[in-house]
Amino acid sequence: MGEYQTYQHDVLVIGSGGAGLRAAIEASSHGVSVGLVCKSMLGKAHTVMAEGGIAAALGNVDNRDNWKVHFSDTMRGGQYINNWRMAELHAKESPERVRELEAWGAAFDRTKDGRILQRNFGGHKYPRLAHVGDRTGLEMIRTLQDHGIHQGMEVYMEYTITRLLKNENRVIGAVAYTRDRGRFVIFKAKAVIMASGGLGKAYKITSNSWDCTGDGHALAYEAGAQLLDMEFVQFHPTGMVWPPSVKGILVTEGVRGEGGILLNNEGRRFMFDEIPDNYKSQTADNPEEGWRYTQGDKSARRPPELLTRDHAARCIVKEIKEGRGSPHGGVLLDISWIKEKLPNSVEHIKRKLPSMYHQFKQLADIDITQEKMEVGPTTHYVMGGIRVNADTQMSTLPGLFACGECAAGINGANRLGGNSLSDLLVLGKRAGEYAANFANENESGVINLDYIDRVTKEALKPFERAQGMATAEGPYQIQNDLQELMQDYVGIVRNEDEMRAALVGIKKLWKRINNVSVDGNREFNPGWHTALDLSNLLTVSEAITLSALERKESRGAHFREDYPEKTESFGKINIVIQKDDDGNMQVKYDPIPQMPDDLIKIIEEMK
Amino acid sequence: MPKATFSIWRGNGSAGQFVDYETEVSDGMVVLDAIHQIQAEKANDLACRWNCKAGKCGSCSAEVNGMPKLMCMTRLNDLPLEKPITVEPMKSFPLIKDLITDVSWNYRVKKKIKKFNPRPPDKADGTWLISQADIDRVQEFRKCIECFLCQDVCHVLREHTLHEEFIGPRALVYVAALEMHPLDTENRNKDLKKAHGIGYCNITKCCTNVCPEEITITDNAIIPLKERVVDELYDPVTRFIRLFSNQESK
Numbered sequence A: 001m002g003e004y005q006t007y008q009h010d011v012l013v014i015g016s017g018g019a020g021l022r023a024a025i026e027a028s029s030h031g032v033s034v035g036l037v038c039k040s041m042l043g044k045a046h047t048v049m050a051e052g053g054i055a056a057a058l059g060n061v062d063n064r065d066n067w068k069v070h071f072s073d074t075m076r077g078g079q080y081i082n083n084w085r086m087a088e089l090h091a092k093e094s095p096e097r098v099r100e101l102e103a104w105g106a107a108f109d110r111t112k113d114g115r116i117l118q119r120n121f122g123g124h125k126y127p128r129l130a131h132v133g134d135r136t137g138l139e140m141i142r143t144l145q146d147h148g149i150h151q152g153m154e155v156y157m158e159y160t161i162t163r164l165l166k167n168e169n170r171v172i173g174a175v176a177y178t179r180d181r182g183r184f185v186i187f188k189a190k191a192v193i194m195a196s197g198g199l200g201k202a203y204k205i206t207s208n209s210w211d212c213t214g215d216g217h218a219l220a221y222e223a224g225a226q227l228l229d230m231e232f233v234q235f236h237p238t239g240m241v242w243p244p245s246v247k248g249i250l251v252t253e254g255v256r257g258e259g260g261i262l263l264n265n266e267g268r269r270f271m272f273d274e275i276p277d278n279y280k281s282q283t284a285d286n287p288e289e290g291w292r293y294t295q296g297d298k299s300a301r302r303p304p305e306l307l308t309r310d311h312a313a314r315c316i317v318k319e320i321k322e323g324r325g326s327p328h329g330g331v332l333l334d335i336s337w338i339k340e341k342l343p344n345s346v347e348h349i350k351r352k353l354p355s356m357y358h359q360f361k362q363l364a365d366i367d368i369t370q371e372k373m374e375v376g377p378t379t380h381y382v383m384g385g386i387r388v389n390a391d392t393q394m395s396t397l398p399g400l401f402a403c404g405e406c407a408a409g410i411n412g413a414n415r416l417g418g419n420s421l422s423d424l425l426v427l428g429k430r431a432g433e434y435a436a437n438f439a440n441e442n443e444s445g446v447i448n449l450d451y452i453d454r455v456t457k458e459a460l461k462p463f464e465r466a467q468g469m470a471t472a473e474g475p476y477q478i479q480n481d482l483q484e485l486m487q488d489y490v491g492i493v494r495n496e497d498e499m500r501a502a503l504v505g506i507k508k509l510w511k512r513i514n515n516v517s518v519d520g521n522r523e524f525n526p527g528w529h530t531a532l533d534l535s536n537l538l539t540v541s542e543a544i545t546l547s548a549l550e551r552k553e554s555r556g557a558h559f560r561e562d563y564p565e566k567t568e569s570f571g572k573i574n575i576v577i578q579k580d581d582d583g584n585m586q587v588k589y590d591p592i593p594q595m596p597d598d599l600i601k602i603i604e605e606m607k
Numbered sequence B: 001m002p003k004a005t006f007s008i009w010r011g012n013g014s015a016g017q018f019v020d021y022e023t024e025v026s027d028g029m030v031v032l033d034a035i036h037q038i039q040a041e042k043a044n045d046l047a048c049r050w051n052c053k054a055g056k057c058g059s060c061s062a063e064v065n066g067m068p069k070l071m072c073m074t075r076l077n078d079l080p081l082e083k084p085i086t087v088e089p090m091k092s093f094p095l096i097k098d099l100i101t102d103v104s105w106n107y108r109v110k111k112k113i114k115k116f117n118p119r120p121p122d123k124a125d126g127t128w129l130i131s132q133a134d135i136d137r138v139q140e141f142r143k144c145i146e147c148f149l150c151q152d153v154c155h156v157l158r159e160h161t162l163h164e165e166f167i168g169p170r171a172l173v174y175v176a177a178l179e180m181h182p183l184d185t186e187n188r189n190k191d192l193k194k195a196h197g198i199g200y201c202n203i204t205k206c207c208t209n210v211c212p213e214e215i216t217i218t219d220n221a222i223i224p225l226k227e228r229v230v231d232e233l234y235d236p237v238t239r240f241i242r243l244f245s246n247q248e249s250k
């Protein structure tokens, strides 16, 4: 039996993005001991890349805004299959969470009278996103990090969790390896919070970093927790398309919020062509009105560029497919045109969108104050994830909590921009609080060392298979093949046949990962790390595909060309994934609980 | 497709050497792309850090042809590809492996700096009123992505290894962000002088020159901090003379 360094905490938080940090801060404030584990370094999690802002109905820019409007916007965006209780808590509590960030040192952009400035974003009725230029994520993660390090938590950087540990049916810890030395360690905890972020790396074109391999989704599933809404993967309408090496890198929706317009190669603003019925009354019917909206005219309605992401992404795909795309297979996004409207447009753009200016200038030789950008859809966010209780964020497994992108519920079929950062804060805080309570009420469990021996032995197998063996292959090719499979068959536009083919492909890939081999030793070895992530990627890919096959309709981010309409019956259910006793992935329908009358009334009033 | 050679440092804390790898280069590629390509094709275990690939996370710092750079923002068409491109790890920190160094010292240093301490809220609802101009001043410092390239070039750390005495430019930028924050009430001048060793900085501006976020580290952060320290902590006579000469020069 191996010897393992063991760390013990009351609450173990996996992931140091916005969700994990907020949860860790909260748990610490309840006086319990907290360990925070992350596979990249502190302050580098995916949250750092968020650009546009944090959605919260502060009402600083438009005082007609309040939690009820935010709630109904979120539900409308999610096509009413969201967990309404989460959407309610999120809308009510996000203003407080944003103000708290300011109290911890965040320096948000200001209104003329000195309050936190808010900007327009897709699907939000009023200007609602608190922001710092277009680097809000950096401001948020740094604020949480700098506050968090003084709250007494222990941070374990570059430790990757590979398994959750259970006692009976309760989660009692986790196994990890250290990236630098490749040593296995044990974390014992009375409660575990999963905050591992997204799974964009299951796709070829993505705005996500290497971190986002769906580890939390997969580990929770393996341990027996339920996953929910996995068919809903958000494709952001605007990623970079050229040069090839930056394909997928995000172009913030803030560009459109500041007046940027989408054009096809004929120079036409195609977004005006098709406006969904449930947004007609809120959408401008001419360019002039749209412009006035972006400049804060309260009597104007939003331009069609600011419709929800699922819709915008599909309109773009249509233009490209029908031959009206840009030279490198995207469409054009133009912010430079505002020089017709604003005398100081160059300064204005650089000030409002500094990192976009920088990004295009340095990576594509394009000056966005003068030239159009080429953009196309990119895999961005997963609405689906670990099923949790709305108030406590506890999963279906006792002792396992989840928050942030790896948890499901709040976004339903489509997330509105800005609702993720606020979700990290609101539900992250709740997860921290309830996990601390849970830890206070429970003892630590007994670790089964045999099990740990087994999983560590398994993890070391890629070193034993020599590259030269006929069946052996490296991890990168497998990862690449999976990404292409998901991109081609389970992407923005889906159908039964292609998804069946994807399942066959996934099955083959499961076989191939049994033969994966890596060079070198356990010291900081990215090849080995990639090999270990593969099973997580496959698990989440399978979950996405199975759920997507089951939802025989089109709703939000999930679009089926064989079932292009939304149906009432699918509007009443969520799709749930769980492992059965034989280790097979099971799919089932679960009815959405009845919404209470007061919330129904709010939605009716806001229509 | 054209090819280029990359001479990459391979090794750990005890031994290592440059190894040449040839790989294809295409339009718009950055150094990090080349590293990834080499990793996938020939050296699965080549260690490097990255996250965002867009200059936002500060993970991919290294020295490219001797210059401290973010690999994800260094375009190959800005480099002389007819010669091998050298890529090596930062020098101010202990090497872990290949392009990866142990930067944990930076995190420890930060923890020693007195934390943000705001004045009481201006309004009953717990909020503050702040002008955009005041915010702009700290936003320059808050742009920092903690890439630690400035720490890498600062001779006080790189050549003189005074890590115990001097917190380095990144941490001074952090102190400046706190000190100039419109809400902060803490006084960090004593620490700056003693524990943080601001006196070791002799304003060579090497740090400013490498900062990928274009933060004017020396002029906007360090010099004003030095002035605060002088104003508050030097003996009254010097202070008097300084005030006097300042007045004269006006």
Ligand SMILES: Cc1cc2nc3c(=O)[nH]c(=O)nc-3n(C[C@H](O)[C@H](O)[C@H](O)COP(=O)(O)OP(=O)(O)OC[C@H]3O[C@@H](n4cnc5c(N)ncnc54)[C@H](O)[C@@H]3O)c2cc1C
Residues within 6 Å of the ligand: A014, A015, A016, A017, A018, A019, A020, A037, A038, A039, A040, A045, A046, A047, A048, A049, A050, A051, A052, A053, A054, A055, A136, A137, A159, A160, A161, A162, A195, A196, A197, A198, A207, A208, A211, A215, A216, A250, A380, A381, A403, A404, A405, A406, A417, A418, A419, A420, A421, A422, A424
């Ligand atoms: C370019 C871009 C721009 C965006 N802009 C916005 C925006 O303007 N507004 C908005 O609301 N949302 C935005 N989003 C979405 C938002 O940033 C993310 O959804 C959110 O940051 C996710 O936060 P998180 O805390 O859940 O996870 P992350 O920030 O992804 O953090 C995950 C953490 O888990 C760790 N981890 C993962 N697996 C393991 C493991 N096995 N072991 C140990 N640690 C592990 C990682 O190291 C990391 O620390 C944007 C996303 C992108 C990509």
Ligand code: SF4
Residues within 6 Å of the ligand: B153, B154, B155, B156, B168, B169, B200, B201, B202, B203, B204, B205, B206, B207, B208, B218, B222
């Ligand atoms: S200016 Fe000061 S901090 Fe910057 S590199 Fe020179 S000595 Fe170091």
Ligand code: SF4
Residues within 6 Å of the ligand: B058, B143, B144, B145, B146, B147, B148, B149, B150, B151, B169, B170, B173, B210, B211, B212, B213, B214, B215, B217
């Ligand atoms: S100040 Fe500049 S160079 Fe130094 S760590 Fe920050 S971003 Fe990097």
Ligand code: FES
Residues within 6 Å of the ligand: B049, B050, B051, B052, B053, B054, B055, B056, B057, B058, B059, B060, B061, B070, B071, B072, B073
């Ligand atoms: S990978 Fe994030 S800065 Fe280079």
